[in-house]
Amino acid sequence: MPVQSASAPSGGTLFIVATPIGNLEDLSPRAQRTLAEVAAVCAEDTRHTRRLLGHYGIDAELVALHEHNEQALAVRLVQRLEAGESLALVSDAGTPLVSDPGFRLVAAARAVGIRVSPVPGPSALIAALSVAGLPSDRFAFEGFLPAKAAARRERLQKLAGESRTLLFYESSHRIADTLEDMVVAFGAERRAVLARELTKLFETVLDGSLEALRDRVQADADQRKGEFVLVVEGAGDDADAALAEGRRVYALLSSHLPPSAAARLAAEITGAPRKALYATGQSSTDG
Ligand code: SAM
Numbered sequence: 001m002p003v004q005s006a007s008a009p010s011g012g013t014l015f016i017v018a019t020p021i022g023n024l025e026d027l028s029p030r031a032q033r034t035l036a037e038v039a040a041v042c043a044e045d046t047r048h049t050r051r052l053l054g055h056y057g058i059d060a061e062l063v064a065l066h067e068h069n070e071q072a073l074a075v076r077l078v079q080r081l082e083a084g085e086s087l088a089l090v091s092d093a094g095t096p097l098v099s100d101p102g103f104r105l106v107a108a109a110r111a112v113g114i115r116v117s118p119v120p121g122p123s124a125l126i127a128a129l130s131v132a133g134l135p136s137d138r139f140a141f142e143g144f145l146p147a148k149a150a151a152r153r154e155r156l157q158k159l160a161g162e163s164r165t166l167l168f169y170e171s172s173h174r175i176a177d178t179l180e181d182m183v184v185a186f187g188a189e190r191r192a193v194l195a196r197e198l199t200k201l202f203e204t205v206l207d208g209s210l211e212a213l214r215d216r217v218q219a220d221a222d223q224r225k226g227e228f229v230l231v232v233e234g235a236g237d238d239a240d241a242a243l244a245e246g247r248r249v250y251a252l253l254s255s256h257l258p259p260s261a262a263a264r265l266a267a268e269i270t271g272a273p274r275k276a277l278y279a280t281g282q283s284s285t286d287g
Contacts, residue, residue: 012039012086014077014109016102018095018121021227022200024055031119032056039085042077044092044101052090065089067101074108081114088119095123099143099169125167128195128229131205132165135234139165145178152178156185157251157280161244163234170228179214182232184279186210187243191233197226246272247280254281 015034020026035041035053040061043049053060065073081087091100109116129136142159145152145168159166170178175194182192188211196204204223206213210232217223235244250266257265259281267274 011082011114012080012084013115013117014081014106015086015088015117015119016096016106017041017088017090017119018123019049019052019090019093021094021122021124021127021198022203024052026122026199027052027056028119028121031121032058034119035060035088035090037086038088039080040087042073042087042089042105044090048092049090060088065101065105070101070104074105077105078108078112078114081109082112093122093124095121098123098125098141122199124169124195124198124227124229127198128193128205128231129165129167131195131198132193132231133207134165134191134193134231136165139167141167144169144171145174147174149177149181153181153185156181157247160185160247161235161241163236165234166232168230168232170230172224172226172228175224175228175230176214176217178230179210179217182230183210183214184276185247186232186235187240187276190235190240193231194223195229195231196223198229200226202226242270242272243276246270246277250277250280 015038017031017034019031036058038060040063041049041053042063042065044066046062046064049062063073063077077087089096089102089105091102094100096102097106106116125141129139140162145155168178188209190210191207192210192213193205193207194213194217196202206216206223235241246266249269250262253262253265259278263274263278263281266272266277
């Protein structure tokens with residue numbers, strides 16, 4: 001594959017423009033100018049983006065680009081770019097391509113040598129990381145966990161030994177279940193930060209053990225409203241590593257033995273607490 005030349009791109013430019021995650025003041029002056037100057041703005045939800053642009057008095061041509069039409073539409077948009085028009089891509093909130101559509105369009109544009117240029121700005125994951133107070137030099141962004149309980153728990157089990165800080169996006173109707181599953185997968189004491197409604201009226205950043213956060217969210221319906229980023233401390237010490245290994249061994253044994261025997265043996269082999277391993281087994285069978 002040829003390396004894209006930065007010096008001699010052909011055609012117009014595809015600008016990838018970040019938009020606010022709640023607070024309308026967070027659209028940068030350069031983002032405003034770019035959105036006003038391009039030939040068209042590709043948006044996930046054109047009604048939502050029209051409202052945003054209306055706030056700034058920008059009257060742009062809007063093209064609906066979403067997961068279902070992106071592949072087909074990319075061909076036509078690349079033709080416009082090749083013909084010399086510049087276009088912008090935005091999503092409903094934050095930075096396009098971050099748990100949002102756009103990578104197919106960017107790939108298609110780059111493949112033919114179109115200049116793709118970022119107009120950086122808000123992203124919920126970076127906003128959450130910046131206020132979490134958890135190690136941030138290395139981190140792993142996991143996006144949304146699977147919606148189905150069994151798949152979600154399996155994913156969390158696989159992440160139990162990850163030493164980097166973990167970031168997840170979560171919605172209001174699953175936040176309580178996800179915290180419950182994290183208590184089981186990562187252990188009750190693992191530190192975490194729940195960043196809710198960032199930059200909005202009800203912005204709340206809660207920190208504590210996973211168990212304390214779960215209890216708070218279960219007890220207070222207000223803490224289940226809105227949009228969330230969950231930041232979870234990585235597996236740090238030997239105890240976390242033993243728990244992760246215990247769960248791996250338990251998963252292998254439990255297909256041949258009853259849960260209690262599998263948990264006892266896995267605990268003996270790895271040094272992980274038997275109760276936590278047994279709880280893993282219960283949670284993976286009851287959802
Ligand atoms: N592209 C966006 C970005 O850069 O952050 C993310 C889009 S993703 C479809 C939407 C998810 O981001 C929400 O479900 C929530 O997890 C998170 N999110 C977006 N805005 C948020 C906010 N103001 N506070 C907390 N989380 C937010």
